[in-house]
């Protein structure tokens with residue numbers, strides 16, 4: 001009896017202590033994520049929107065949503081893909097594709113360190129890579145990737161952003177053709193694409209490597225000693241084309257493909273590449289003309305491994321590896337075998353020795369397969385299940401997400417011992433440490449990007465936003481600080497010290513630099529012109545009126561282009577424009593910018609238009625009227641501001 | 646009698662050239678929506694802002710209460726003040742070479758009169774902008790004028806207006822003080838010789 005009582009007291013004490021320490025923990029966690037009103041966050045975090053097609057920008061550690069940048073999906077909020085200027089951004093060889101599945105944001109790098117110039121992100125469905133300018137937080141370029149399907153192992157960059165890469169997750173006939181799906185093994189091939197950035201930062205495809213028809217899942221480029229190489233994981237080395245969940249999971253090992261892109265450059269220079277006819281588009285947005293244009297390319301350079309020895313090797317890697325991550329030194333290449341408990345780590349030095357010694361198991365379509373034991377550096381016996389992705393801190397530690405066991409495991413690079421583990425809510429996919437895939441991680445925080453939310457927040461019906469968790473990783477133990485919902489599905493994220501970006505952020509577009517073909521630079525130039533049934537309204541906005549704001553002489557059946565130039569030159573003074581009945585979105589025009597709303601008036605009447613962005617004390621007065629007459633009417637075009645027409 | 650250059654007087658007059666390098670006065674408007682403030686700089690020959698768009702931004706704000714647009718091209722003082730300053734510089738240099746007490750005194754008095762006239766002109770200009778309001782102004786506050794202070798700080802609706810001399814103003818003051826010292830010294834050296 002005494003023992004029992006003692007036990008009870010003891011356990012009660014223990015409970016009490018636990019609760020106390022819980023409250024203390026909550027307080028210290030709250031302090032760590034508290035960014036006082038008016039203060040700025042320490043890091044920018046960029047999360048992909050997944051099936052939203054966009055990029056969301058958060059501040060860390062507060063978890064504040066700063067902005068959503070439209071990339072692959074039309075966005076009525078900003079008029080992206082609706083106004084005439086941005087429609088070409090979504091052009092592809094299939095025509096206008098208004099949506100995509102955005103997976104992996106990747107910051108541009110200089111010397112292996114994120115430099116805050118650009119953010120790249122892949123479109124998975126209709127293979128594309130977008131480039132966002134981080135001085136304006138706008139999408140400025142989108143390139144289509146030919147001979148590819150499921151652009152998933154993309155757009156991982158090299159140390160100085162010489163290239164961003166794109167690997168096909170779904171092999172397809174190369175080049176595309178009408179064949180039986182059952183002829184997969186004969187006709188389906190993979191393409192590993194290297195997209196070069198020229199001096200102006202413009203992207204174009206330098207070359208593709210033709211590879212066996214596996215699924216090329218993820219990638220990372222080498223750094224430091226392994227600079228010059230890019231690594232791609234593969235699964236489905238079984239080359240199945242149906243019921244892949246079973247049929248692509250049969251081989252004990254698949255591969256990590258190691259591509260020597262410096263060697264590829266030599267072969268290109270020697271003229272070893274073959275020109276394959278194809279069609280792909282490059283869409284570029286110009287910050288001065290505020291317009292985008294599409295360029296069509298009709299061939300691509302292809303390197304074939306049989307003809308280019310030393311270009312590519314396969315490293316056998318167990319259990320359908322998902323992420324491939326290179327540690328900050330560039331020596332270790334981590335294969336996250338998603339159907340196992342363990343991580344396989346390859347050594348770059350051992351790989352180079354194995355290549356020199358020709359320690360090959362076999363050769364597949366001209367690609368030597370290196371002997372597993374000859375390249376293996378070590379195995380992390382994690383105790384978790386379903387490793388997906390690994391990032392690194394600045395102190396030689398690695399952090400791996402486990403989807404099935406829903407946790408992050410911290411381990412030591414080199415000794416492979418497990419140091420700590422923290423649960424995720426629930427089923428974590430990617431993780432992000434600021435600079436965590438670069439040569440110099442900032443460390444400090446880790447964000448787990450989870451796939452399942454369930455009960456984490458107030459319920460919102462069957463569909464819930466995906467959850468993210470912020471951990472403090474500055475100590476020996478990971479400490480969860482914050483849990484916040486995200487936009488769409490954040491597959492991957494990138495983080496960067498705020499200072500690198502915030503001082504470069506633009507406040508306005510100088511009106512003097514505006515080269516839009518239909519701009520006007522003062523109210524005096526405001527006018528309406530007719531050419532057949534095409535009517536162009538040259539309009540300006542400034543607090544708090546449009547010029548002109550009374551327009552007559554528009555007819556049913558006209559094709560009306562409203563070219564609105566925002567004359568403002570002050571920070572955060574956009575004006576919007578919407579017209580009643582226009583089967584279109586609004587315009588949202590930044591200071592100094594010109595944008596165009598296309599409108600086909602359908603019915604006679606007088607239609608109000610107004611400013612949609614509360615701009616000033618007299619915003620509610622910022623409105624006007626357009627009179628639409630019958631097609632046969634002979635009312636002349638006329639316009640005015642401040643007086644009757 | 647030997648003529649020696651009055652270096653103090655020379656410096657006093659040459660300092661005036663700096664009025665083309667630094668603004669005379671600065672008026673800063675601050676409001677919650679403008680945490681960094683908007684600054685307007687008054688020069689001897691122009692009016693500028695923090696950047697090339699400041700005047701437009703101030704004009705946009707001012708039009709709500711019916712103030713006139715600030716158009717530097719329409720302010721005649723900005724055209725002829727530079728000539729007066731150039732003349733006074735040249736005259737001052739000549740006076741420094743003559744080292745004549747009476748001439749130094751005349752120069753100093755002229756500068757003082759010009760300075761007072763300049764400040765009075767500036768006041769009139771501020772008064773006109775602050776009081777001469779359009780009767781069609783969207784925002785009318787009975788009894789409210791928007792004249793910034795000549796010197797000091799004043800609330801104008803939601804804006805705090807600070808008006809203080811800038812480097813050019815300081816240079817002008819220094820020039821006058823130096824010429825005064827030159828005047829005293831010149832008497833002193835006369836008596837000695």
Ligand SMILES: [Cu+2]
Nearest residue numbers: 575611615622
């Ligand atoms: Cu507006």
